[in-house]
Amino acid sequence: MRNALTASLEDYLEAIFQIIEEKQAVRAKDIARRLGVSNPSVTGALRSLAEKELVAYAPYDVISLTPRGKAAARDVVRRHEVLRDFFVNVLAVEESAADEAACRMEHSIPKVILERFIRFAEFVEVCPRGGEKWIRDFGARCGQGATREDCERCIESVLEEVRHRKRRESRKAFPTAKLNELKPGQKGKVLKVNFHEGGGRKISEMGVSPGAVVEIERVSPMGEPIDIKVKGYHLSLRREEAEEVEIETL
């Protein structure tokens, strides 16, 4: 049975993955400290993971993730991040509490529901009835329970915005941009992906497809690569690729 990792082993994988990202080498000691377990526990876990061919490991040898192990680790990290982001951005939970909860719940959330969390957060952002202000409104009053008057007051402003945008759009078709023209922190919705003749990676398959919400995380000084987040995944695109993605800014 290659599948069905235990919560414990998933946490070891996650820790190894993150330590690799931070430093070059992974030492059993680091894993132990990060997870708050003893050194012998780490040895035991490494043996389990090696047996499942998720880490390359032999006694006293260096520790590294196999391709399959890396994929599994990335999956854990994604579940962790999706949950944490939902708790922080939608439910207005305090960061550290959200992170802790995410790391416990990441092991029991099924795929269907994880994807719904992502879609819901996107829906809130995209829909003019929801949007950032609405969420902030929830965050601000989640201690008391919002009154209807509070909510009705702000809905008028949303209507104003929608009317403004409609007027603007009737003049100037669409507030369109290429993905490479956005700045870090900006979000947008994918309108179209032009397939380049020079056979690049199929970025559509990685989640950058019409309707998806993308967020620019980092743009390297040279303008390339462009780190983005889409559907809970972190991706790194070449400029050539980003140029082929048409975006409606949010």
Place this chain on the structure above:
Amino acid sequence: MRNALTASLEDYLEAIFQIIEEKQAVRAKDIARRLGVSNPSVTGALRSLAEKELVAYAPYDVISLTPRGKAAARDVVRRHEVLRDFFVNVLAVEESAADEAACRMEHSIPKVILERFIRFAEFVEVCPRGGEKWIRDFGARCGQGATREDCERCIESVLEEVRHRKRRESRKAFPTAKLNELKPGQKGKVLKVNFHEGGGRKISEMGVSPGAVVEIERVSPMGEPIDIKVKGYHLSLRREEAEEVEIETL
């Protein structure tokens, strides 16, 4: 350490609680069948729970929950239901998948986040920017990702409603009712709780306090008791109590 039940023991408590609700007697066999474990596993779990004074149990004796055990079980059930309802009502997840996921995640969700799930679902219902139609809109398109046009089309209808309601309210102060006047299925927001002189239970302490969203679940043929759901808890009120709760219908 009386605290910190394992996921497994929580599931046993939950099962015992539910079997008690369904039938009179609890038999080890029923627990085993419901949880899909062998009979000896049930015996072992019962011993653990008896040691923790959560079930009253001796070999070959009848099984029952102690007051503390009942409270713990109810807490598990509540976590289960809050999660399931959020998945179904907000994230538009298919019922059985939602239920299964809820029963796995119920063991790792912290209190803060559970309460936020409840508050958020209430916020969506109460806020005219959100509301049932909005959620249904998400449910309908969560397969594809909503387009902005879709969303803008429906926001106009919400505005209409808000304007209508405002006009109505300017004439007739508030669409107020007493809790006991609502029908099963109806939801409302608590405006005020009049404390009765005849020292009844403090229903405010059980969650029926201003700002809370209540849903009528069942009204007995005699008009009493009235089963309601509030903040994820199920409560049963006497008519006398319900009469003291002023409601704004939703």
Place this chain on the structure above:
DNA sequence: TTATATTTTTAGTCATACCTAACATTTGGG
């Protein structure tokens, strides 16, 4: 290079949570 310090592994325990097979008790039919 040798001695010491650090890191890692092994060995042995413990607790949880399952299982099967065998034994014990309770219950209901004749």
Place this chain on the structure above:
DNA sequence: CCCAAATGTTAGGTATGACTAAAAATATAA
């Protein structure tokens, strides 16, 4: 009332995942 069927418990085993103490390997400093 007695005996079989149903139900429940004990005994004994496996697997996971943690721990401490002690040994082994590796790294560092003199």
